[in-house]
Amino acid sequence: MTNLRERRRLRTAETIRRAAVVLVHAKGLDHVTAEMISDAAGVSPRTFFNYFPYKEAALMPPPPVFSEAAIARFIAGQGILLDDLVDLLGPIFDEIGEDRDYVRMTHEISLSNPKLQVLRNSTFHEFEGLIAGLISRRLGADSHSTALHMAALVSASIKVGFQTWVEQKSGSAADAILAKIRDAKTIFDV
Amino acid sequence: MTNLRERRRLRTAETIRRAAVVLVHAKGLDHVTAEMISDAAGVSPRTFFNYFPYKEAALMPPPPVFSEAAIARFIAGQGILLDDLVDLLGPIFDEIGEDRDYVRMTHEISLSNPKLQVLRNSTFHEFEGLIAGLISRRLGADSHSTALHMAALVSASIKVGFQTWVEQKSGSAADAILAKIRDAKTIFDV
DNA sequence: GCAGATATTGCATATTGTGCATAAATGCGG
DNA sequence: CCGCATTTATGCACAATATGCAATATCTGC
Numbered sequence: 001m002t003n004l005r006e007r008r009r010l011r012t013a014e015t016i017r018r019a020a021v022v023l024v025h026a027k028g029l030d031h032v033t034a035e036m037i038s039d040a041a042g043v044s045p046r047t048f049f050n051y052f053p054y055k056e057a058a059l060m061p062p063p064p065v066f067s068e069a070a071i072a073r074f075i076a077g078q079g080i081l082l083d084d085l086v087d088l089l090g091p092i093f094d095e096i097g098e099d100r101d102y103v104r105m106t107h108e109i110s111l112s113n114p115k116l117q118v119l120r121n122s123t124f125h126e127f128e129g130l131i132a133g134l135i136s137r138r139l140g141a142d143s144h145s146t147a148l149h150m151a152a153l154v155s156a157s158i159k160v161g162f163q164t165w166v167e168q169k170s171g172s173a174a175d176a177i178l179a180k181i182r183d184a185k186t187i188f189d190v
Numbered sequence: 191m192t193n194l195r196e197r198r199r200l201r202t203a204e205t206i207r208r209a210a211v212v213l214v215h216a217k218g219l220d221h222v223t224a225e226m227i228s229d230a231a232g233v234s235p236r237t238f239f240n241y242f243p244y245k246e247a248a249l250m251p252p253p254p255v256f257s258e259a260a261i262a263r264f265i266a267g268q269g270i271l272l273d274d275l276v277d278l279l280g281p282i283f284d285e286i287g288e289d290r291d292y293v294r295m296t297h298e299i300s301l302s303n304p305k306l307q308v309l310r311n312s313t314f315h316e317f318e319g320l321i322a323g324l325i326s327r328r329l330g331a332d333s334h335s336t337a338l339h340m341a342a343l344v345s346a347s348i349k350v351g352f353q354t355w356v357e358q359k360s361g362s363a364a365d366a367i368l369a370k371i372r373d374a375k376t377i378f379d380v
Numbered sequence: 381g382c383a384g385a386t387a388t389t390g391c392a393t394a395t396t397g398t399g400c401a402t403a404a405a406t407g408c409g410g
Numbered sequence: 411c412c413g414c415a416t417t418t419a420t421g422c423a424c425a426a427t428a429t430g431c432a433a434t435a436t437c438t439g440c
Contacts, residue, residue, distance in 0.1 A: 008406090045397095046422090053304075053397085055395090055397090121315035122307070149347070153339055156338045194437085195387085195437070234389050235389095236388075
């Protein structure tokens, strides 16, 4: 199990992320330096930049990871595409929903600063690309354009669903988001 | 005409942009400093940051501007939505297509560096938001979610269309892009 | 041409981010 | 359990980014 080191690395990254989010939420991005974050996380500034290429990167969530099994299941799936997509994405959003206050903090931070908005947009964009790739693999050759369109729809649904969840006081993130994705079926049926 | 100053400002910004694009295309982002760009554009570094908040910003195209008249026409329009959208966007892409080599350069640059990819993604994202806003205004209250979905589709179409145009040797950008938007009708009809 | 507004510039400075060398920690085979 | 190989953390030096501020130059309208 060479992944003891790996897990340690993930834990350190997470520690830094938390420290960064808390600090920036309290003081604003411009009043928090990489050094402050490092101090709060108990690492040297040099190590900070070892984990994150630039200060703002520590404020973004890590990219979601799908299990190999889940990916294989989705690609080989024969059912309604959006339903299978919901199955694929469910666990991801379950996880997000577990720490409501923290997620809300990160959300507020993202909106508080132009640079972070840019980064957030890009994060969404990358996620959309990931989804498009999976859809394309499932639909086979020549499905590129269709996959991009569908991924765009799904991504838009996620944004709307996430937004409504953030504004709510209670309820599951997965429920809110997946409902919006399912709604997309009324617009776009495959 | 107080807009002599304004036009002058736009021209200076454009001069800086061109200088930046040419330099970065030749040497790569990491080997071009803000000072080099300033020198090439004939302004002081301080002035550079007066026009652009950070180095990379000079490498992105200015946001498209729709005429008030075009916006009003679109919002009040009664025809097929995607057709009206094509009318609205046409002039924008005509303009882009006028300078093929330059646009291709900017495109190559965007793909050459992670930071620029992020920025490019965000630029697309903002454009999508702009379109969503216009669609929402046209469709009236409670159309928020629908507008976002449609804008996502249009945005995806633009990306695909732009990509195919860039790969071509000749042909109009507007034609390539608008064709893809029209294609979206086969998927999504309003 | 003059007064007021706007744009440009220089200078000082905090912060960012990287290369490189060194030290510490970890996992592995014996 | 121990030392060896590899990965990870750190310190230091330094170029580049980006901003505030004050001074200077340039434009606009009268």
